[in-house]
Amino acid sequence: xxxxTNLQASVEGKEILKGINLTIxxxxxHAIMGPNGSGKSTLASVLAGREDYEITGGTVxxxxxDLLEMSPEDRAREGVFLAFQYPVEIPGVSNTxxxxxxxxxxxxxxxxxxxxxxxxxxxxxEKMALVEMDQAMVSRSVNEGFSGGEKKRNExxxxxxxxxxxxxxxxxxxxxDIDALKIVANGVNKLRSKETxxxxxxxxxxxxxxxxxxxxHVLYKGRIVKSGxxxxxxxxxxxxxxxxxxxxxxxxxx
Amino acid sequence: MSEVLSxxxxxxKEFIRMEAMLNGQAQAPVHAIRKQAMTxxxxxxxxxxxxxxWKYTNIMPVVxxxxxxxxxxxxxxxxxxxEPFLLPDVEANILVFVNGSFAAxxxxxxxxxxxEVMPLAxxxxxxxxxxxxxxxxxxxWQNDAMLALNTAFALNGAYIEIASGAVxxxxxxxxxxxxxxxxxxxxxxxxxxxxxANAEATIVExxxxxxxxxxxxxxxxxxxxxxxxNAHLNHYKVQQDVEQxxxxxxxxxxxxxxxxxxxxxxxxxxGIVRNNLSAVLAGKGADTHFYGLYLVNGKTLVxxxxxxxxxxxxxxxxxxxxxxxxxxxxxxxxGKIMVRPDAQKTLAYQSNRNILMSPNAxxxxxxxxxIFADDVKCxxxxxxxxxxxxxxxxxxxxxxxxxxxxxxxxYAFAGEITEKIQLEPLRxxxxxxxxxxxxxxxxx
Ligand SMILES: Nc1ncnc2c1ncn2[C@@H]1O[C@H](COP(=O)(O)OP(=O)(O)OP(=O)(O)O)[C@@H](O)[C@H]1O
Ligand SMILES: [Mg+2]
Numbered sequence: 001x002x003x004x005t006n007l008q009a010s011v012e013g014k015e016i017l018k019g020i021n022l023t024i025x026x027x028x029x030h031a032i033m034g035p036n037g038s039g040k041s042t043l044a045s046v047l048a049g050r051e052d053y054e055i056t057g058g059t060v061x062x063x064x065x066d067l068l069e070m071s072p073e074d075r076a077r078e079g080v081f082l083a084f085q086y087p088v089e090i091p092g093v094s095n096t097x098x099x100x101x102x103x104x105x106x107x108x109x110x111x112x113x114x115x116x117x118x119x120x121x122x123x124x125x126e127k128m129a130l131v132e133m134d135q136a137m138v139s140r141s142v143n144e145g146f147s148g149g150e151k152k153r154n155e156x157x158x159x160x161x162x163x164x165x166x167x168x169x170x171x172x173x174x175x176x177d178i179d180a181l182k183i184v185a186n187g188v189n190k191l192r193s194k195e196t197x198x199x200x201x202x203x204x205x206x207x208x209x210x211x212x213x214x215x216x217h218v219l220y221k222g223r224i225v226k227s228g229x230x231x232x233x234x235x236x237x238x239x240x241x242x243x244x245x246x247x248x249x250x251x252x253x254x
Numbered sequence: 255m256s257e258v259l260s261x262x263x264x265x266x267k268e269f270i271r272m273e274a275m276l277n278g279q280a281q282a283p284v285h286a287i288r289k290q291a292m293t294x295x296x297x298x299x300x301x302x303x304x305x306x307x308w309k310y311t312n313i314m315p316v317v318x319x320x321x322x323x324x325x326x327x328x329x330x331x332x333x334x335x336x337e338p339f340l341l342p343d344v345e346a347n348i349l350v351f352v353n354g355s356f357a358a359x360x361x362x363x364x365x366x367x368x369x370e371v372m373p374l375a376x377x378x379x380x381x382x383x384x385x386x387x388x389x390x391x392x393x394x395w396q397n398d399a400m401l402a403l404n405t406a407f408a409l410n411g412a413y414i415e416i417a418s419g420a421v422x423x424x425x426x427x428x429x430x431x432x433x434x435x436x437x438x439x440x441x442x443x444x445x446x447x448x449x450x451a452n453a454e455a456t457i458v459e460x461x462x463x464x465x466x467x468x469x470x471x472x473x474x475x476x477x478x479x480x481x482x483x484n485a486h487l488n489h490y491k492v493q494q495d496v497e498q499x500x501x502x503x504x505x506x507x508x509x510x511x512x513x514x515x516x517x518x519x520x521x522x523x524x525g526i527v528r529n530n531l532s533a534v535l536a537g538k539g540a541d542t543h544f545y546g547l548y549l550v551n552g553k554t555l556v557x558x559x560x561x562x563x564x565x566x567x568x569x570x571x572x573x574x575x576x577x578x579x580x581x582x583x584x585x586x587x588x589g590k591i592m593v594r595p596d597a598q599k600t601l602a603y604q605s606n607r608n609i610l611m612s613p614n615a616x617x618x619x620x621x622x623x624x625i626f627a628d629d630v631k632c633x634x635x636x637x638x639x640x641x642x643x644x645x646x647x648x649x650x651x652x653x654x655x656x657x658x659x660x661x662x663x664x665y666a667f668a669g670e671i672t673e674k675i676q677l678e679p680l681r682x683x684x685x686x687x688x689x690x691x692x693x694x695x696x697x698x
Contacts, residue, residue, distance in 0.1 A: 048651050052643075076653040088648045092666025098649070101662070105653035141666075158652065 001026050001197045002047075002067075002166055007058035009046050016042045018222035019058065024166070027194040031208055031233060032201045034219035035241050040201045041085050043219070044170045048082035049075050062166065076102075077109035079165030083155035083172050085201075090142040095154070096124070098142050099161050106162055127160035131187045148175035156187050163191075168199045173207040185210030205237040220248050261317050262299060266292070268323045269406060284378060284408075287390050291405035298399035307398075310586040310618045311528055311557040316500040319470050321440035324409075328352035328360075330433050331464070336360055339429055339462050344679045346458075347371055347426045349412050353433055354441040356410055368420025368453070370413070374444055377413035384415070388446060392478045392506040392534070400502050400528075404476040408444035411475070414457070418450035418482065425456040425677055432463045432471035434498070439469075445477040449485040449513075456488040456677055465498035470525070475503040481513035483537065488676055489517045492684070495524040497552065504530035509569075511537030518674050520684055521548040521556045522691070532561035535569035535597075546575035547671035549688060550583040551695065557586035562604075564597035564627075571601070576671055577608040578664055579615035580695060590622040593630050600630040608638040609667060611695075657696040664692050 002024040009017040016039045024030055032040055046053050047060065049072030060067040067075060090098070103123075104114040115123070128138060131153055143151050152172050159167055169188070173181055188211055192198060200211055208216075208230060216232040217224045220241070225248045226232065236244070259267070269292050273280055300317045301308040331352045340348065349371070350360035356373035363371055370381070377385050389408070395401035412428050432441045449455055463471035481487055489505065501524055507515055521527055533542040548556040562571035577585045587606045608617045621634040641663055649659035668688050675681040 050647055071655075072647060072650040073653050073655045076651055082651055084648065084651075088642075088644045090645050090648070090663070090666065092669045093662055098652070098662070101654055101658065102649075102652040105655075105658075109653070162652065 001028075001063060003061040005059045007043075007046070007060060008056045009042060009053045010056055011042070011053050015056070016053075016222050017046065020222075020224060022217065022224060024197050024199065026197060027192075028215065029192070029198045029200060029211060029213045031213035031216045031230075032199060032219055033203065033216060033233065033236055038219045039222045040219050041170055044082055044085075044168045044199070044201060047168060048072060048080060073105070074109075076162070077106050081159050081162055081164030081167045083152070083159060083167065083169045085170040087143050087151040087155055089144045089146070091144045093142050095138050095140060095142050099124070099158065102158070103161055123161065127157060130160050130190060131157045132183050133157050149177060149180050152176055153180060153184060156184050160187060160191055165195065166197050166199070168201070170201045171203065172200075173202050173204060181207065182210060205233045208233045218244050220244055223248070261319075261321070262296065264323075265403070266296060272324065272407070272409070279378065282378065282382065283386050284389050288406050288408060291390070291395050291402045294396060295399055295402040295406055298402060301399050307559065307588070310584070311526065311555060313500070313502070313526065313528075316472055316502075316526060319438055319472070321438045321472055323440050325353045325433070325439055326355045328355050328357040330436070331357065331360065331431050333360060335464060336429060336431060336462075339460060341427060341458065341679050341683065344427075344677075345424050347424055348429060349373075349426065350429045350431065351410065351412075351443060352431045353439050354410055354443050364424060366422055366424055368417035369422055370415040371426065372413050374411040374413045374446060375409060377446070381413065381415070384448070385413070385446065388448065388478060388480055390478075392480070392508050393476050393504060394506075400474065401476060401504060404442050404444060404474050404504075407442040408476075409442075411444040411446070413446050414455070415448045416450050416453040416455045416485075419452045420450065421454045422456070425458055427458045427460070430459075430461040430473060430475060432461065432473045432499070434463060434465045434469040434471035437469060438471065440472045441474070443473070443475040445475070447477060447479040447487070449479070449481045449487050451482040452484045453482070454486040456490070458490045458492065458677065458680060460492045461495060461501060461503070463496050463499035465496050470498045470500060472500045473503070475501075477505045479505060479507040479515070481507065481509045481515060481540075483510045483512060485510070485513045487515050489515065490675055490677065490680060491517070491519040491529070492680070493519070493521040493524055493527055494687070497523070497525050497554075499525045501526065502528045505532075506530075507533040507542075509533055509535050509537060509540040509542060512539035512541070513537065514541045514543075516543045516674065516676075517545065518671065519546040519558065520671070521546075521550060522687065523550060523552075524554055524556070526555045528557045528559070530559045532563060533571070534563040534565055535571065536565050538566055538568045540569045542569075542571045543674070544571070544573040544575070545671050545674045547668055548575075548577045548579070548585055549668060549691065550578075550585070551580035553582050555584040555586070559588045561590045561592065562602060563592045563594070564600045564602060565594050566596055567598045567600070569597065569600055571603070573604040574671065575606045576667060577606075577617060578611065578668065579608060579617060580611040582612070582614045584615070585617035587617070587619045587636070588622065589620075589634070590624070591632060591634070593625040593627050593632065595626045597627045598629045600627060600632065602630070602632040604634040606636040608636075609641055609664065610638060661689075661692040661696050665689055
C-alpha cells in the first residue's frame with residue numbers, strides 16, 4: 001500500500017525528517033509513537049501533501065504511484081486521509097455542504113456520478129451513528145466552536161464518509177474522554193478491512209488496547225529508531241523514552 | 255472666446271439657473287438652506303486628498319470630468335433598461351429616478367396602508383411642514399463639501415413616511431438611474447425617510463449608470479432617515495455598477511429610544527464608490543447595525559466612512575465591514591465610534607476584515623474611537639491578509655481542489671455579511687452573484 005524510503009523533509013531550512021523508512025501493507029495497522037517534537041505530525045503532513053515542507057530526499061510510493069508528485073486533493077481522492085492533530089475551524093462552511101463537496105470530488109475521481117441528495121443523507125445518517133455524532137453538530141460550521149473532543153470525533157466522521165484506503169490518525173485520542181475514545185476506536189475498527197491500512201500516531205498505550213496495531217514504531221529526532229510488535233507500546237508505557245534516546249545516541253556515535 | 259470653467263464654477267451657474275425655475279418655491283424655508291449650502295460649497299470646494307476624510311480617495315478624476323446637469327427628461331430610459339436592476343419575484347414599491355428626476359411611468363407605488371410615499375419634489379409642497387422640520391437636520395452639510403453640494407441641489411428623491419405602528423411588508427426599492435449614454439451626467443438625489451413609532455419598513459437602494467464610450471456618470475445620493483421610538487428599519491444598499499460610474503453617497507440617521515436600524519451595504523463593482531453612513535443614537539436603548547461587504551476587482555475604489563454616534567446612555571452599535579479585494583482595487587474603511595459624556599452603558603463594537611487576493615490590491619483601515627464616558631464597553635479590530643493557508647489545506651486534504659477550497663472559504667467569509675439581509679430574494683440574488691463571481695475569478 002505505502003512504501004516510504006529514506007524520506008527527508010525540512011521546514012524553513014531546518015531538517016525535521018532525517019531518513020524515514022517504513023512499509024505498510026494492505027490491511028495493516030501501524031502505530032507511531034515518540035516524544036514531542038520528534039516529527040510525527042511532520043511525517044503525517046508530508047504524506048497528506050502540506051506545502052510548507054520541503055522534501056529534500058527519499059521517495060514515497062502509494063499503490064504503485066509516486067505520492068510526492070500528487071497534489072493534496074489528488075492524494076485525498078486516491079484514498080489518503082489525514083485526521084488532523086489540530087483540526088481547523090472553518091466558520092460559515094457547514095459540515096454537510098463541505099462533506100457533500102468532498103464526497104462528490106472523490107466520486108468524480110473514481111468515475112462515479114455525484115450522489116443523489118437522498119442517498120447522501122442516508123449515508124450521513126449511517127456514518128453519524130457509527131461515531132455517535134448528533135445532527136446538531138453536523139449542521140454546524142466545520143469545527144466551529146467544537147470542543148477538542150468533538151473536533152476529533154468529527155475527523156473520524158469525515159473519514160467514515162470518505163472511505164479512504166490509507167488513514168493517518170494524528171493523536172486522534174488526545175482530548176477524548178474515555179467513552180469517546182471507545183466510540184472513536186470502535187468506529188475505526190468497523191471501518192477497517194483487508195483492503196485498508198491505518199497509521200495511528202499516539203502518545204498513549206491506552207488507544208492501542210482498542211485499536212490493536214500490527215507494528216509499533218518509535219520516531220525520535222526525525223528517524224524511526226525502533227520498531228516492534230504491539231508489546232513495544234507496553235514497554236514504552238512502562239519505561240518511558242530515555243532508553244530509546246540512549247539507543248539513538250549509541251547509533252549516532254557508533 | 256469661450257472660457258474653460260471648472261466643475262465648481264459650472265455648478266454655481268447651474269444653481270442660479272435652477273433657482274430661476276423654482277418660482278414660488280424659491281421663497282420656501284428649505285430654499286434658504288439650499289442657498290446657504292451653495293455658499294458653503296463654494297467656500298469649501300471639492301475635497302482633495304489633503305482633506306483628512308478624503309485622504310485615500312482621490313476624486314479629482316470625478317471633478318475634472320464635464321457633466322450635464324439636471325437633465326429632466328426621464329423618457330430616455332425604458333422599462334427594459336431597468337429590468338435587470340429589479341428584484342425578481344418581489345412585490346415592492348418601486349420608485350425610479352432618472353438623472354435625479356422621478357420617472358412615474360417606470361415606478362410602481364403600491365402604497366400600503368400607513369405609508370405616504372411620493373417624490374420629494376412633491377413633498378416639498380404637500381408636506382412642507384414635515385419636510386421643513388427634518389430637511390438638512392441630520393445630514394450636516396456645514397463642514398462637508400459633498401453634503402453641502404447635495405443640499406444645494408436637493409430638488410428631488412424619495413419621500414417615505416411610515417405611520418406609527420405600521421408594519422410594512424413590501425420593501426421600497428429606490429432605483430436611481432444615471433443615464434450618461436448621450437453625455438456624462440451629474441445626478442444629485444435627496445431622500446427623506448421617516449419611520450413612525452413602532453413601525454417597521456425595509457428599503458433597498460441601488461444606483462445604476464448607463465454609460466457609453468468615454469462618458470462617466472456622477473451620482474450623488476443623500477438619505478436622511480429618522481426613526482421614532484421603537485421603529486425598525488432595514489436599509490440595504492446594493493452597488494453593482496459599471497466602471498464608468500462615480501458614486502458619492504451618504505445615509506444619515508437619527509434614532510429615538512429602542513429603535514433598531516439595520517444597514518447592509520454590498521459593493522460589487524463600480525468606478526469610485528464613496529459611502530458615508532452615520533447614526534446618532536439619540537434615545538435610550540437605540541440599537542444600530544452597520545454591515546458592509548465589498549467584493550471588488552479591476553481598479554474599483556470603495557471607500558466606506560461610518561460614524562456610530564452614541565449621544566445617550568444604554569445604546570448599542572454593532573459594525574462589521576468585510577472586504578475581498580482583487581487586482582488593483584482599493585478599499586478604504588474609516589469607522590468612528592463617538593461616545594458622548596452622557597452615553598454611559600454604551601456597547602459599541604466595530605470590526606473590519608479584509609482578504610487581499612492580489613499583491614496590487616490595497617486597503618486602508620482606520621478605526622477612530624472617541625470615548626467621553628467611563629462606563630462603556632467598546633471594542634474594535636481590523637485584519638487584512640490572505641486567505642488562511644491552514645483552512646485551504648484542510649479542505650484540499652478532503653479532496654477539494656485549490657480553487658474550490660478558496661471559493662468556498664471566500665463565500666463563507668462574505669456570507670457573514672449577506673446573512674444579515676433579511677429580505678430573502680435580495681439575499682439569495684446577491685449570494686448567487688457572489689458565488690458566480692468567486693468561481694469565475696478563481697478559475698480564470
Ligand atoms: N512550520 C514549522 N515551522 C518551524 N518548525 C516546525 C514547523 N513544523 C514543525 N516544526 C518543528 O518540527 C519539529 C517536529 O514537529 P512535529 O509537529 O512533527 O512533532 P510531533 O512529533 O508531532 O510532536 P507532538 O508529539 O508534540 O505532536 C518540532 O521541533 C517543530 O517545532
Ligand atoms: Mg504532532
